[in-house]
Amino acid sequence: MDILKFLTAGSVDDGKSTLIGRLLYDSDSILLDQLEALQSSNRKNDDGTIDLAILTDGLKAEREQGITIDVAYKYFQTDKRKFIIADTPGHIQYTRNMVTGASNANLAIILVDARKGVIEQTIRHSFLVSLLGIQQVVLAINKMDMVDYSEDVYNKIVADYKVLAGKVDLKNVHYLPVSALKGDNIVNNSTNMPWYPGESLLHFLETVELNIDNSTEHARFPVQWVVRPQTDELHDYRGYAGRVSSGSFKVNDKVTVLPSGFTSTISKIEVFDKEPAEATAGMSITMHLADEIDISRGDLLVNSSYQPQVSQLIEADLCWMDTRALDTTHTYFIQHNSKVTRCKIQETLYKVNINTLEKEQSEDFKLNDIGRIIIKTADPLAFDAYQENKANGGAIIIDSRTNVTVGAVMLRSVAD
Amino acid sequence: MTNHNQLDYLDELEAEAIHILREVAGQFERPALLFSGGKDSITLVRLAEKAFRPGKFPFPLVHIDTGHNFIETIQYRDDMVARLGEKLIVGLVQDSIDQGKVVEQKGKNASRNPLQTVTLLDTIADNKFDACIGGARRDEEKARAKERIFSVRDEFGQWDPKRQRPELWNIYNGKIHKGENVRVFPISNWTELDVWNYIRRENIALPSIYFAHERDTIVRNGQLMAANEVLNMDADDVIERRTVRFRTVGDMTCTAAVASEAFLIDDIIDEISNSKISERGARMDDKVSEAAMEDRKKGGYF
Ligand SMILES: Nc1nc2c(ncn2[C@@H]2O[C@H](COP(=O)(O)OP(=O)(O)O)[C@@H](O)[C@H]2O)c(=O)[nH]1
Numbered sequence: 001m002d003i004l005k006f007l008t009a010g011s012v013d014d015g016k017s018t019l020i021g022r023l024l025y026d027s028d029s030i031l032l033d034q035l036e037a038l039q040s041s042n043r044k045n046d047d048g049t050i051d052l053a054i055l056t057d058g059l060k061a062e063r064e065q066g067i068t069i070d071v072a073y074k075y076f077q078t079d080k081r082k083f084i085i086a087d088t089p090g091h092i093q094y095t096r097n098m099v100t101g102a103s104n105a106n107l108a109i110i111l112v113d114a115r116k117g118v119i120e121q122t123i124r125h126s127f128l129v130s131l132l133g134i135q136q137v138v139l140a141i142n143k144m145d146m147v148d149y150s151e152d153v154y155n156k157i158v159a160d161y162k163v164l165a166g167k168v169d170l171k172n173v174h175y176l177p178v179s180a181l182k183g184d185n186i187v188n189n190s191t192n193m194p195w196y197p198g199e200s201l202l203h204f205l206e207t208v209e210l211n212i213d214n215s216t217e218h219a220r221f222p223v224q225w226v227v228r229p230q231t232d233e234l235h236d237y238r239g240y241a242g243r244v245s246s247g248s249f250k251v252n253d254k255v256t257v258l259p260s261g262f263t264s265t266i267s268k269i270e271v272f273d274k275e276p277a278e279a280t281a282g283m284s285i286t287m288h289l290a291d292e293i294d295i296s297r298g299d300l301l302v303n304s305s306y307q308p309q310v311s312q313l314i315e316a317d318l319c320w321m322d323t324r325a326l327d328t329t330h331t332y333f334i335q336h337n338s339k340v341t342r343c344k345i346q347e348t349l350y351k352v353n354i355n356t357l358e359k360e361q362s363e364d365f366k367l368n369d370i371g372r373i374i375i376k377t378a379d380p381l382a383f384d385a386y387q388e389n390k391a392n393g394g395a396i397i398i399d400s401r402t403n404v405t406v407g408a409v410m411l412r413s414v415a416d
Numbered sequence: 417m418t419n420h421n422q423l424d425y426l427d428e429l430e431a432e433a434i435h436i437l438r439e440v441a442g443q444f445e446r447p448a449l450l451f452s453g454g455k456d457s458i459t460l461v462r463l464a465e466k467a468f469r470p471g472k473f474p475f476p477l478v479h480i481d482t483g484h485n486f487i488e489t490i491q492y493r494d495d496m497v498a499r500l501g502e503k504l505i506v507g508l509v510q511d512s513i514d515q516g517k518v519v520e521q522k523g524k525n526a527s528r529n530p531l532q533t534v535t536l537l538d539t540i541a542d543n544k545f546d547a548c549i550g551g552a553r554r555d556e557e558k559a560r561a562k563e564r565i566f567s568v569r570d571e572f573g574q575w576d577p578k579r580q581r582p583e584l585w586n587i588y589n590g591k592i593h594k595g596e597n598v599r600v601f602p603i604s605n606w607t608e609l610d611v612w613n614y615i616r617r618e619n620i621a622l623p624s625i626y627f628a629h630e631r632d633t634i635v636r637n638g639q640l641m642a643a644n645e646v647l648n649m650d651a652d653d654v655i656e657r658r659t660v661r662f663r664t665v666g667d668m669t670c671t672a673a674v675a676s677e678a679f680l681i682d683d684i685i686d687e688i689s690n691s692k693i694s695e696r697g698a699r700m701d702d703k704v705s706e707a708a709m710e711d712r713k714k715g716g717y718f
Contacts, residue, residue: 224438284434403591
């Protein structure tokens, strides 16, 4: 059994919370005491049934305002798969929360209201999902009960969305007419839409294939910690501890240490008391090399035949996440895997109006702004283009004055 | 070329937790692992072994002892520390009471559980810990569902849900100002069932109170409590011997038992898979109000 992490995006009142609540409820993932709390809560639907949306609300402030403002994580499982849901708010002022939720998702469910179809928010959500490199998308056309389960309405929305998907470069879109409130096509196939031949949402989530990059080309291993027991019997033990971020390493592979450029050969891979011959993406291991070279936290080990880009001047996409605007004269920190170094945003190339997808000339990156920049770093970064290898292409900007994470960076290429 | 073999879910959760523990080691000067004696922190210890052996842990274990712990828990703790050869620091709630920093609660539902916060914050300050690793999970409670894996606390240990840092990919920002510290939750993404399945797979020993046993109990506020000297009992309380087990091993004054015939770990996993009461439902301190956990977190509770 494996894990699927997915994100839900939709604008306020499209039925996102109801949809998640329905998934949990119909798949028997709600426990009795939670159900009791739900039933005793004074929020009910108009027809007196319990309001499933409460299941995904968390913070008090949110309960008071009746909206979701942060990312909430929900967990459930079926016989086939475990699921982690990142429930993120849809409103434009919470773009950064959606970016945060999307950064770890393998799949996104984008909701639209069948009565409204593709709207400005749908464009924004689709753009962000694409920017964050999520390859699988489900377009859930919700509230079908309110349009008489009409096939024509569905077809029109699908046609509109295909145009949008082309524009933002989303390739794998799965279209699904649902009613989160009534339960149509969520866990069970709907009898109200005999014209729709496809499977239910849950069935799709259980069976969709996940792309895990275990290629040798993308063998990347950021060193987090050097294990040196320095006891008598383990005097010469020196292991490099970290998590394979992408690709695969085998014993005897030639590796290069970046940014220094030293090379060596993998002599042993340890996973606690085991010594596997190969380590693949996602595994936390301790690696041993044949030669004694100077390696420390922040270094990146890669397969010598397939090296990433190494540079101090990098073109990247940026999502600004702080209320204090980007200051191109200020020195920030950038954190890329286990490496932290100082940086400046040397140039802002353009900003994207994420509602219309138009590019604008602007120096001014405020909260939730997204666009293209050139970043200059104190130490070189060894990176891959985010859209080709997410695991080695994402970085965060930290404000040295507040220590707060103020930007999400999707690295692209060496700038000239 | 891309292929599709993904790690099994327990391997993936384990690898993620190890990665987080190593980030703590790499980013902080004086980290600590908060050890409660419960299955979640026992799991953390196992993960720390996997992250750092054959080296030593880059942090001590810290136990906040209310003085009202089950003796089985304390016995377990001491045996474990001896086996590991790692350092244990104990913060005593009794010391905080003796120093007049906290006042013992009175009445039938008196518990030392809320007093722990003060002892914890003092222990953090005395040892200048800049990061405290804890075993909280997001599936436990609604407020926790939104907490970051690296969760920054101010000098007063407070969590401000509105000022959480964005946390992207698996990049954790551990930069803090003097006086602040970070609570780190490596098993955030695990569910109760995941923890049990992991304990079974790894063959990890647990304190015996997790398994069904006979004990004197009373019914209090609709829940089964262990009858013992630290619970304020009166003539209304009827002591009855029952076969029970505990789903968490908190303070004796606030940890309810459940009637159970689960004598072995397989029985427990069956029980939980079919169970309709979530874990925190068995802790009285969450029942006080719908927002109880959120309030306590803001006040510096784990
Ligand atoms: N008729 C109908 N109403 C729905 C459906 N899904 C959600 N709703 C209602 O739409 C409103 C907003 O839903 P909610 O889940 O809170 O939306 P969110 O803001 O996207 O999380 C609520 O009154 C829901 O009961 C649906 O499929 N059909």
